[in-house]
Amino acid sequence: MAKAVVKAVKKTPTKSASKKPTARAKSNIQPHTYNIFEGVEKYFGFTKFKGTQEQAINSLLSGHDTFVIMPTGGGKSLCYQLPAMLMPGCAIIVSPLIALMKNQVDLVRGYSENDNVAHFLNSSLNKTQTNQVKADLLDGKTKLLYVAPETLTKQDNLEFFADLNISFFAVDEAHCISEWGHDFRPEYRRLREMMDEISPTIPVMALTATATPKVQSDIIKNLGLREPNVFLSSFNRDNLYYEIQPKLGKDATIKHIVKFISQNKGKSGIIYTLNRKTTEELAQILVANNIKAVAYHAGLDAKLRSDRQDKFLNEDVQVIVATVAFGMGIDKPDIRFVIHYNIPKSIENYYQETGRAGRDGLEGKCVLYYSHKDVSKLEHLMRDKPLSEREVGAQLINEMLGYAETSVCRRTVLLHYFGEVWDVSHCNGMCDNCKNPKEKIEANAKKEIIQAKKLSGDAECEDMRKTVREMIQ
Ligand SMILES: Nc1ncnc2c1ncn2[C@@H]1O[C@H](COP(=O)(O)OP(=O)(O)OP(=O)(O)O)[C@@H](O)[C@H]1O
Ligand SMILES: [Mg+2]
Numbered sequence: 469m470a471k472a473v474v475k476a477v478k479k480t481p482t483k484s485a486s487k488k489p490t491a492r493a494k495s496n497i498q499p500h501t502y503n504i505f506e507g508v509e510k511y512f513g514f515t516k517f518k519g520t521q522e523q524a525i526n527s528l529l530s531g532h533d534t535f536v537i538m539p540t541g542g543g544k545s546l547c548y549q550l551p552a553m554l555m556p557g558c559a560i561i562v563s564p565l566i567a568l569m570k571n572q573v574d575l576v577r578g579y580s581e582n583d584n585v586a587h588f589l590n591s592s593l594n595k596t597q598t599n600q601v602k603a604d605l606l607d608g609k610t611k612l613l614y615v616a617p618e619t620l621t622k623q624d625n626l627e628f629f630a631d632l633n634i635s636f637f638a639v640d641e642a643h644c645i646s647e648w649g650h651d652f653r654p655e656y657r658r659l660r661e662m663m664d665e666i667s668p669t670i671p672v673m674a675l676t677a678t679a680t681p682k683v684q685s686d687i688i689k690n691l692g693l694r695e696p697n698v699f700l701s702s703f704n705r706d707n708l709y710y711e712i713q714p715k716l717g718k719d720a721t722i723k724h725i726v727k728f729i730s731q732n733k734g735k736s737g738i739i740y741t742l743n744r745k746t747t748e749e750l751a752q753i754l755v756a757n758n759i760k761a762v763a764y765h766a767g768l769d770a771k772l773r774s775d776r777q778d779k780f781l782n783e784d785v786q787v788i789v790a791t792v793a794f795g796m797g798i799d800k801p802d803i804r805f806v807i808h809y810n811i812p813k814s815i816e817n818y819y820q821e822t823g824r825a826g827r828d829g830l831e832g833k834c835v836l837y838y839s840h841k842d843v844s845k846l847e848h849l850m851r852d853k854p855l856s857e858r859e860v861g862a863q864l865i866n867e868m869l870g871y872a873e874t875s876v877c878r879r880t881v882l883l884h885y886f887g888e889v890w891d892v893s894h895c896n897g898m899c900d901n902c903k904n905p906k907e908k909i910e911a912n913a914k915k916e917i918i919q920a921k922k923l924s925g926d927a928e929c930e931d932m933r934k935t936v937r938e939m940i941q
């Protein structure tokens with residue numbers, strides 16, 4: 469296994485808040501001839517780099533395998549987009565979701581006069597569209613090609629790519645390679661083998677916002693990164709406000725959500741649900757309440773998915789009600805709220821999904837509705853999985869429960885999960901537990917119980933009482 473060189477901060481646990489991570493001297497980065505300052509302005513219109521971008525970009529441009537661990541919205545895309553624009557040839561970017569590939573290609577094209585500069589190849593394209601992309605690649609106009617891992621499992625694609633001039637590989641959302649991460653994708657496990665078949669010596673950049681120390685070493689090992697420079701930043705998103713609400717049955721929860729959105733008129737938001745049917749149901753209810761909303765899930769055909777994504781990103785609708793199919797990586801800078809209608813199946817999922825909010829550094833409210841019934845639903849979904857997967861799944865759910873039920877600063881739990889030590893005094897009331905310390909929560913919980921007693925005949929009422937009881941224990 470390759471030896472990792474940690475550049476940005478010391479090994480975990482990292483101390484955040486009290487000390488902002490900064491890059492150390494570049495002992496393993498050789499000089500290169502590319503002008504990255506001119507490039508970032510010319511191609512992206514940015515006047516400076518964020519966080520560890522500059523160091524990570526220099527590492528890749530000097531030919532090193534590079535591992536970038538930055539928070540959601542931290543600016544990981546630029547770490548491969550800029551080198552792709554500067555280097556000769558075309559970069560291959562592995563990306564796990566159709567929504568994400570489309571979002572990234574649209575954004576890169578937005579900076580360029582020429583749409584051919586970026587393309588994606590995945591199952592949403594028909595034969596004619598695929599051939600068009602390949603023709604553009606042969607023409608040498610394309611600098612970034614986003615591919616699904618499945619695209620690289622096809623032998624004729626591998627042979628086609630092997631004949632192209634590839635500048636480097638980037639593996640975005642690299643945690644998908646680890647069984648210990650969320651959203652494990654078996655095809656990610658074969659990436660090293662596939663990259664070797666295309667071109668074994670070119671540099672590889674791996675990027676993620678959600679890797680525990682265990683997942684980090686899994687990524688380095690499974691991608692076969694060769695003495696990578698590792699850039700590890702704090703996972704903290706200080707502009708996000710985290711809040712948990714007890715789920716008071718379906719009707720009460722929906723009423724609460726409608727009220728919340730109405731109070732946030734014109735502000736973009738996402739509602740995450742566990743299943744496809746609920747996305748449709750909720751979107752319909754929002755529309756009936758004069759809120760412009762659409763549903764998004766993997767069961768929709770490619771055209772509808774693409775249209776609904778565009779509607780949300782172009783602000784023709786205010787709210788998108790989505791499953792995890794609209795999660796990782798999506799970049800709309802001004803999403804002001806992310807609501808979880810159901811508890812997600814891991815802290816990583818929660819961190820990724822809430823990470824869609826406030827990417828411009830401004831307000832981002834994250835509200836999770838929590839009931840025991842939803843936890844049972846999650847456990848039920850795993851019933852047919854092999855034992856080992858069920859065990860991992862149960863552990864991830866447990867960690868998530870710990871987060872939902874904690875009475876300490878939410879950030880303490882969230883960041884501890886990723887190996888960071890958090891100084892609670894830096895939360896600045898940006899989570900419900902810091903804003904309303906325990907005594908206040910107890911008083912509120914008692915009020916909730918009285919309300920629950922009034923709601924007779926609601927099947928979820930008992931759940932809510934249980935939740936409330938636990939809150940005040
Ligand atoms: N140097 C920069 N200056 C100003 N804005 C930047 C810079 N780099 C990136 N951004 C902006 O930051 C936002 C987030 O970037 P990006 O999508 O790359 O985040 P990410 O780290 O990939 O997050 P995620 O883990 O959610 O995928 C984008 O809107 C992007 O335009
Ligand atoms: Mg990203």
Ligand SMILES: [Zn+2]
Nearest residue numbers: 877895899902
């Ligand atoms: Zn807090």
